Amino acid sequence: MNKFKTVSLETMIDKHIGERGTPKREAFENELRIDLLGYAIKEARQQRKLTQEQLGELVGVQKSQISKIENSVKNARFETILKVFNALGTKVSFNVELMPL
Helix, strand or coil: CCCCCCCCHHHHHHHHCCCCCCHHHHHHHHHHHHHHHHHHHHHHHHHCCCCHHHHHHHHCCCHHHHHHHHHCHHHCCHHHHHHHHHHCCCCCCCCCCCCCC
């Protein structure tokens, strides 16, 4: 007999982080989005066969700034992120949704 119960990821997140709409859950999901953005930049750079240094030269920033963006976009300027995506020849679209107050 199986002692383990299968549960969805959503259920686990609800239980351990909080349900959607709670401050803790919103912070978690925002952090996840930031991490995914950095991951997308790294993947696009690697697909273009560029080093961080080469991408930095295209954007006009140091290699260390590209590394920071790929690993944690939190402190990067929005303008710089857009320049990175432009240098990578990627299409960027944003979805802005007003939340109820």
